[in-house]
Amino acid sequence: MADALLQVEGLHAGYEGQNVLNDITFDVPKGQLITLLGPNGHGKTTLLRCISGLVKPTKGTITFDGQRIDGMEAEKIVSRGVVMIPQGDMLFPEMSVYDNLRMGAYLKQASAKFEQNVEEIYTLLPRLKERTSQMARTLSGGERRMLAIGRGLLAGGDILMLDEPSLGLAPIVIDQIYEIIKDLKKQGRTLLLVEENASRIIDLAEQIHLVDTGTIVWHGGGKELESNPQVLETYLGG
Amino acid sequence: MDFFVQIIVSGLTFSAMYALAAVGLVLVWGAFNMLNMAHGIIMTLGAYFVLMWAELAGLPLILAAPVAMICGGLMGAFVYFASAHWMIKQRDFETTIIIATFGLGMAMEAGLLKLLAELFHSSPYAQPLSMGADSFLVAGVPVSYQRIIIWGAALILILILAAFLKRTSFGRAIRAVAQNSDAARLMGVRVRNVYIAVLALASALAGVSGIMLSSFKEVHPLMGGALMLKAFIVIVLAGLGNLTGALYAALLIGMVEATVKVLIADQYGFTAILILVILALIWKPAGIFGRSTVARQ
Amino acid sequence: MALFWKHRDFVIFAILLGVALAFPFMGIPRFILAAVLIMYCYATVVSQWNLVFGLAGIFSLAQVAIFAFGAYSTALLGRYLEMNLWYSFPIAGLGGILFSFLIGLACLRLRGIYVALLTLAVSQMMFVLIQTDAACSALNKAINPMSCVSFTGGSQGLGDFGSFGWRAVLGGRNWMTGDYYTMLGLLVIGLIVTYLITQSRMGLAFRALRDNEELARSRGISQYKYQLLVFGASAFLTAAAGGFYAAHFGAVGINLFGFPLLLFLISMLVVGGIGRLWGPLLGAALLMSADEVFKEFSDWRNVGLGIVVLLFMIFLPDGLAGGIDKLHKLAVRVFTRARTA
Numbered sequence: 001m002a003d004a005l006l007q008v009e010g011l012h013a014g015y016e017g018q019n020v021l022n023d024i025t026f027d028v029p030k031g032q033l034i035t036l037l038g039p040n041g042h043g044k045t046t047l048l049r050c051i052s053g054l055v056k057p058t059k060g061t062i063t064f065d066g067q068r069i070d071g072m073e074a075e076k077i078v079s080r081g082v083v084m085i086p087q088g089d090m091l092f093p094e095m096s097v098y099d100n101l102r103m104g105a106y107l108k109q110a111s112a113k114f115e116q117n118v119e120e121i122y123t124l125l126p127r128l129k130e131r132t133s134q135m136a137r138t139l140s141g142g143e144r145r146m147l148a149i150g151r152g153l154l155a156g157g158d159i160l161m162l163d164e165p166s167l168g169l170a171p172i173v174i175d176q177i178y179e180i181i182k183d184l185k186k187q188g189r190t191l192l193l194v195e196e197n198a199s200r201i202i203d204l205a206e207q208i209h210l211v212d213t214g215t216i217v218w219h220g221g222g223k224e225l226e227s228n229p230q231v232l233e234t235y236l237g238g
Numbered sequence: 239m240d241f242f243v244q245i246i247v248s249g250l251t252f253s254a255m256y257a258l259a260a261v262g263l264v265l266v267w268g269a270f271n272m273l274n275m276a277h278g279i280i281m282t283l284g285a286y287f288v289l290m291w292a293e294l295a296g297l298p299l300i301l302a303a304p305v306a307m308i309c310g311g312l313m314g315a316f317v318y319f320a321s322a323h324w325m326i327k328q329r330d331f332e333t334t335i336i337i338a339t340f341g342l343g344m345a346m347e348a349g350l351l352k353l354l355a356e357l358f359h360s361s362p363y364a365q366p367l368s369m370g371a372d373s374f375l376v377a378g379v380p381v382s383y384q385r386i387i388i389w390g391a392a393l394i395l396i397l398i399l400a401a402f403l404k405r406t407s408f409g410r411a412i413r414a415v416a417q418n419s420d421a422a423r424l425m426g427v428r429v430r431n432v433y434i435a436v437l438a439l440a441s442a443l444a445g446v447s448g449i450m451l452s453s454f455k456e457v458h459p460l461m462g463g464a465l466m467l468k469a470f471i472v473i474v475l476a477g478l479g480n481l482t483g484a485l486y487a488a489l490l491i492g493m494v495e496a497t498v499k500v501l502i503a504d505q506y507g508f509t510a511i512l513i514l515v516i517l518a519l520i521w522k523p524a525g526i527f528g529r530s531t532v533a534r535q
Numbered sequence: 536m537a538l539f540w541k542h543r544d545f546v547i548f549a550i551l552l553g554v555a556l557a558f559p560f561m562g563i564p565r566f567i568l569a570a571v572l573i574m575y576c577y578a579t580v581v582s583q584w585n586l587v588f589g590l591a592g593i594f595s596l597a598q599v600a601i602f603a604f605g606a607y608s609t610a611l612l613g614r615y616l617e618m619n620l621w622y623s624f625p626i627a628g629l630g631g632i633l634f635s636f637l638i639g640l641a642c643l644r645l646r647g648i649y650v651a652l653l654t655l656a657v658s659q660m661m662f663v664l665i666q667t668d669a670a671c672s673a674l675n676k677a678i679n680p681m682s683c684v685s686f687t688g689g690s691q692g693l694g695d696f697g698s699f700g701w702r703a704v705l706g707g708r709n710w711m712t713g714d715y716y717t718m719l720g721l722l723v724i725g726l727i728v729t730y731l732i733t734q735s736r737m738g739l740a741f742r743a744l745r746d747n748e749e750l751a752r753s754r755g756i757s758q759y760k761y762q763l764l765v766f767g768a769s770a771f772l773t774a775a776a777g778g779f780y781a782a783h784f785g786a787v788g789i790n791l792f793g794f795p796l797l798l799f800l801i802s803m804l805v806v807g808g809i810g811r812l813w814g815p816l817l818g819a820a821l822l823m824s825a826d827e828v829f830k831e832f833s834d835w836r837n838v839g840l841g842i843v844v845l846l847f848m849i850f851l852p853d854g855l856a857g858g859i860d861k862l863h864k865l866a867v868r869v870f871t872r873a874r875t876a
Contacts, residue, residue, distance in 0.1 A: 052424060053423075054420055054423065054424070073423070073428075074420075074423040074424060075423045075426050075427060075428050075429065078423075078424055078425065078426040079426050083424075084424055086420075086421065086424065090418050090420060090421035090424070091418070091421070092413070092414050092417040092418055092421065092422075093417055093418075094413070094417055095410070095413060095414070095417065099410060102407075102410060103410060103411070103414050103422070103425050103427075104425060106407065106410075106411060106414075106425045106426050106427060107425075107426040111407065151425075155425065155426070273648060273651075273652070320845070321845060321848075321849070324849045324850075325848065325849055328852060330852070332647065332648060333594055333647060333648075333651075334848045334852050335848075336594075336648075336651055337801060337805060337844060337848050338844065338845050338848035338849065339845075340798070340801065340841075340844065341798070341801075341802070341805075341840070341841040341842065341843070341844025341845040341848065342841060342842075342845045343841070344794065344795075344798045344837050344840065344841035344844075345837065345838045345839075345840070345841025345842050345845065346841070347837070347841075348835070348836070348837035348838045348841065349838050352834055352835065352838070463659075463794065464659065464663075467655065467656050467659050470652045470655075470656065471652075471656055474649055474652055474653065478648065478649075504667070505663060505664065505667035505668075508659070508660055508663050509660050509663070509664060512656050512657065512660050515653075515656075516641045516642070516653065519641065519642065519645060519649065519653075520640075520641060523644060523645055
């Protein structure tokens with residue numbers, strides 16, 4: 001595919017000699033929403049950490065916008081436009097909501113447009129505006145997730161990777177989060193989404209990659225997945 | 239009544255020096271769990287830099303202090319590249335860096351002794367920034383102008399530091415690294431620059447603290463050791479990584495030390511604060527000043 | 536070769552012990568004999584430190600203070616109670632246990648870093664207390680009415696408290712040989728204790744804790760209890776070594792609490808290899824030899840030691856013993872690959 005923004009090829013990774021990822025290959029075309037689907041503990045998070053540079057791959061290549069980024073430091077990779085919203089939010093707990101958002105726009109290109117962009121974030125996520133001077137650690141689970149998303153959006157990357165954005169949230173908050181994801185997709189942003197739950201993304205994603213024990217075992221569109229009960233049952237327990 | 243004033247006057251002076259020495263240790267610990275055992279020799283060097291710039295290079299005194307502070311900062315960067323830079327990925331970094339910087343600090347101290355024998359022939363030396371015993375009376379107790387300057391300088395430097403950490407983008411980055419370094423990297427913060435910066439900052443403040451100490455006694459190659467240990471005691475009492483706690487702890491320890499020195503005897507000051515800290519740790523192992531404001535728990 | 540590697544600890548021990556026993560009869564100059572016996576003393580302390588730090592994982596910097604505590608206890612008992620030093624060694628050892636329990640109770644439940652800082656502060660406190668102890672003591676007036684010596688001797692140090700007593704047995708020319716075998720005996724006990732503790736249930740417990748803390752805890756292994764035990768056991772021999780040191784020199788001084796001695800002993804530990812059985816002996820032997828060889832550069836001694844410690848922590852944090860193990864593993868791998876190829 002010529003218009004792939006992010007390409008992962010033959011990627012292996014692991015911790016202390018234990019392989020977590022085995023020969024992962026997929027790509028993310030510009031403007032699409034791609035999902036990595038699969039049960040917890042099967043390497044999806046490690047995969048995102050590899051792409052964002054927090055974990056070094058042991059083998060394979062990651063190409064972004066035509067240039068290799070595997071093995072680069074995380075802080076370099078984000079400055080190229082690969083932004084991750086990590087699992088568990090990873091907020092700065094002893095900073096205000098506003099300061100957390102400002103950290104999102106830490107890089108030069110983003111900080112110049114911060115004042116203007118933060119207003120957009122506040123319209124998208126009005127809860128944050130109410131809480132702007134509150135410490136991040138005092139937020140509720142849903143608010144934390146909103147803040148993590150807002151902070152990631154302010155970095156203004158070309159691709160946004162979301163690691164389990166619905167994890168641990170009440171259904172009503174999950175609905176809100178997916179409204180936001182739909183909005184982002186409408187704006188034409190490139191998204192890479194890690195999910196455990198198939199139901200939310202089946203109508204949303206252009207491509208779904210099923211990850212099981214560190215490898216991609218199946219891939220295809222949402223409709224194909226729905227019409228493939230065998231795959232659903234084997235890998236996602238129905 | 240007058241010994242009460244006396245305790246406050248000398249306690250505040252101890253507190254000022256301990257606070258400046260300790261906030262840097264807190265920042266460095268917060269950023270990457272490093273305890274720098276060469277902190278003491280950098281305090282000593284701060285005092286000597288004034289001496290060198292003023293006596294050997296003939297710089298006016300008003301410039302010698304800030305220049306010495308900058309030199310102290312450079313020593314912090316030197317410590318980073320001589321030790322932590324190569325070890326940061328080690329499994330037991332927290333432990334190995336203590337041993338490594340202990341070795342580095344001892345080597346620097348011994349080297350300094352040797353160098354001083356060549357440069358100044360005699361040591362100890364009088365601190366040129368010292369204003370002597372000129373003083374005015376408060377409730378019958380003489381308060382020297384030297385102390386007023388020390389209190390003022392410590393207060394101003396800490397306010398500047400607080401403003402830097404709170405209001406500037408790089409200051410926020412330092413706090414971010416302390417709170418979650420992976421998240422900070424995901425925001426594009428170059429953590430290595432933060433490590434160097436906090437070590438430089440800590441060392442510059444340590445240098446000032448050394449200048450303050452030497453303005454009371456004299457410039458002596460071994461003067462930093464005890465001051466460093468007291469700064470360690472301050473951050474242990476506050477709970478490692480707790481910046482505002484360290485300021486309170488510096489105030490408390492300075493006052494306790496002054497009380498013991500004024501009411502009992504000079505040599506029991508250190509013993510008293512050590513026993514205080516050990517009791518405090520048995521009572522509250524995470525430090526007595528509650529939650530941290532800078533670093534992870 | 537493989538057989539040797541399997542039983543290497545016993546083989547090395549037997550060879551070294553043989554050489555050490557024969558050493559005084561090899562026509563060695565006295566000053567070398569004196570240096571070697573001090574090396575035994577330091578090696579004992581470092582081997583006990585290795586138990587505390589390398590096996591039990593207690594990052595204590597108080598080992599040198601416990602050593603000095605033993606030396607001073609022996610000196611004070613000998614001087615003021617006129618106690619035969621052979622009785623005062625075990626008392627000093629017991630005092631060392633008590634001392635270490637106090638430190639241990641105060642800080643072993645805390646994170647490793649706190650232990651390092653507090654133990655260092657305790658050493659410094661003792662240094663300051665003895666250094667500033669200047670009031671003439673009535674006890675010393677009783678010994679010599681003309682002099683003014685404080686109870687601990689202050690910054691001057693303390694002498695006149697007796698010796699091992701070999702001079703009376705072996706005569707003025709051979710007393711050093713008596714001191715030599717005494718120190719050797721202490722070192723051998725130290726090494727055997729180290730070995731036994733490492734191989735015991737306690738040693739196993741520590742390795743289990745190191746490998747998987749949660750699992751070990753769930754099986755009811757209490758780190759705190761074992762740590763306190765090791766801390767106390769090693770303090771006994773460390774303090775006794777301090778007593779032997781005092782008995783050999785016939786004087787104790789404030790420098791026993793100082794940073795330079797701490798640096799010297801820590802460099803032995805680091806160069807030899809933290810957590811390795813032979814590390815302390817290897818480190819002590821190498822650094823004592825280096826100390827003798829570079830005597831004329833003694834002004835630069837602490838510069839050199841400091842840099843050695845720094846470089847080892849950067850490049851060889853497992854020390855030479857760890858390096859040898861790595862080389863051996865590498866050699867085995869290369870050898871087997873060559874054979875299968």
